[in-house]
Amino acid sequence: MSQFKYSVGPWNVHEGADAYGPATRKTIPFEEKIKRFKEIGFDAVQFHDDDAVPNMNELSESEIIEEAKKVKALLDKYDLKAEFVAPRLWMDQRTIDGGFTSNSEKDREFAMWRAYRSIDIANALGCDKIVLWLAREGTLCYESKSPVQATKRLIDAINKMLAYDENIKILIETKPNEPIDRSVCPTIGHAMATSAASIDPSRVGGLLESAHAILAGLDPASEIGFAMAMGKLWGVHLNDQNGMKFDQDKSFGVENLRQAFNQIKVLVENDYGKNGEYIGLDVKAMRTQKDEGSYKHLENSLKIAKMLEEKALRFDYDYQAKCVAERDYEALEMYVMELLMKG
Ligand code: XUL
Ligand code: MN
Numbered sequence: 452m453s454q455f456k457y458s459v460g461p462w463n464v465h466e467g468a469d470a471y472g473p474a475t476r477k478t479i480p481f482e483e484k485i486k487r488f489k490e491i492g493f494d495a496v497q498f499h500d501d502d503a504v505p506n507m508n509e510l511s512e513s514e515i516i517e518e519a520k521k522v523k524a525l526l527d528k529y530d531l532k533a534e535f536v537a538p539r540l541w542m543d544q545r546t547i548d549g550g551f552t553s554n555s556e557k558d559r560e561f562a563m564w565r566a567y568r569s570i571d572i573a574n575a576l577g578c579d580k581i582v583l584w585l586a587r588e589g590t591l592c593y594e595s596k597s598p599v600q601a602t603k604r605l606i607d608a609i610n611k612m613l614a615y616d617e618n619i620k621i622l623i624e625t626k627p628n629e630p631i632d633r634s635v636c637p638t639i640g641h642a643m644a645t646s647a648a649s650i651d652p653s654r655v656g657g658l659l660e661s662a663h664a665i666l667a668g669l670d671p672a673s674e675i676g677f678a679m680a681m682g683k684l685w686g687v688h689l690n691d692q693n694g695m696k697f698d699q700d701k702s703f704g705v706e707n708l709r710q711a712f713n714q715i716k717v718l719v720e721n722d723y724g725k726n727g728e729y730i731g732l733d734v735k736a737m738r739t740q741k742d743e744g745s746y747k748h749l750e751n752s753l754k755i756a757k758m759l760e761e762k763a764l765r766f767d768y769d770y771q772a773k774c775v776a777e778r779d780y781e782a783l784e785m786y787v788m789e790l791l792m793k794g
Pocket of ligand 1: 624660
């Protein structure tokens with residue numbers, strides 16, 4: 452029996468299109484996806500604002516809420532919760548230069564409109580978390596934005612969201628680059644500092660994605676640990692990544708099993724989930740996979756996470772203490788390798 456509850460987003464079952472080529476799999480309707488999510492063993496669904504209300508830019512504020520309520524009814528039908536809503540601030544013509552940190556005042560206003568609507572949608576879906584993946588908040592041309600002003604604009608946008616709804620929590624999903632070159636919030640440390648600078652640090656925390664930490668040249672377990680030490684790890688996106696290249700969103704644990712083990716271990720040791728947090732699996736199927744393989748990466752990631760949880764629970768802390776006392780880290784390292792490699 453796992454101590455964790457798991458979540459997934461509809462974008463984690465996708466058609467296989469990439470920057471260099473078209474779709475390789477057929478589109479699966481939203482309801483079919485969430486039905487399968489429940490069957491696979493997920494407890495909650497994650498949303499972008501327009502995953503919940505696809506044509507939201509054409510709707511009035513009350514119509515958006517009505518549409519979101521229909522999605523809530525679908526979630527109830529399959530006994531699933533909503534974990535968070537994330538404003539999708541990277542697809543629109545008005546967010547080409549970023550949203551909250553855009554150099555255009557009109558575009559910043561549009562970004563705030565989407566942020567407020569995301570809060571309305573979260574309320575309609577029965578969740579209190581807004582995730583900010585700050586896709587285009589940064590620069591391609593370094594001299595185009597002041598890093599000081601961009602950071603202050605981000606804090607200002609977060610403050611406006613906190614003031615709009617006194618119950619909402621903001622989770623900054625940090626990522627150092629892609630699609631932007633230099634992000635204003637590249638690591639969990641930046642998220643924690645942004646939280647501290649906000650009008651209500653108790654409602655601003657972080658979401659750590661394994662692949663994003665690796666892209667920053669950092670260890671995901673250490674990023675998780677840092678946020679947990681601050682009491683501010685309110686979400687994770689576990690996945691894997693082969694080095695510092697494009698964001699791969701590979702199945703959890705398939706590239707670096709020991710690094711994956713240490714992510715689960717730090718979550719287990721520090722009782723992640725005790726306040727209702729979910730383990731999100733932000734993984735994507737390889738482009739080569741056929742229609743029938745549309746969910747395999749999710750099934751595999753969940754299975755690997757659960758197997759690693761079992762290993763973490765078997766971790767011999769007495770032996771670890773003995774190795775530490777003797778400063779025999781070779782023995783400790785070999786113990787970990789055997790734990791992972793033996794059945
Ligand atoms: C992008 C990423 C997104 C966010 C949600 O790298 O991870 O899927 O998790 O917007
Ligand atoms: Mn993510």
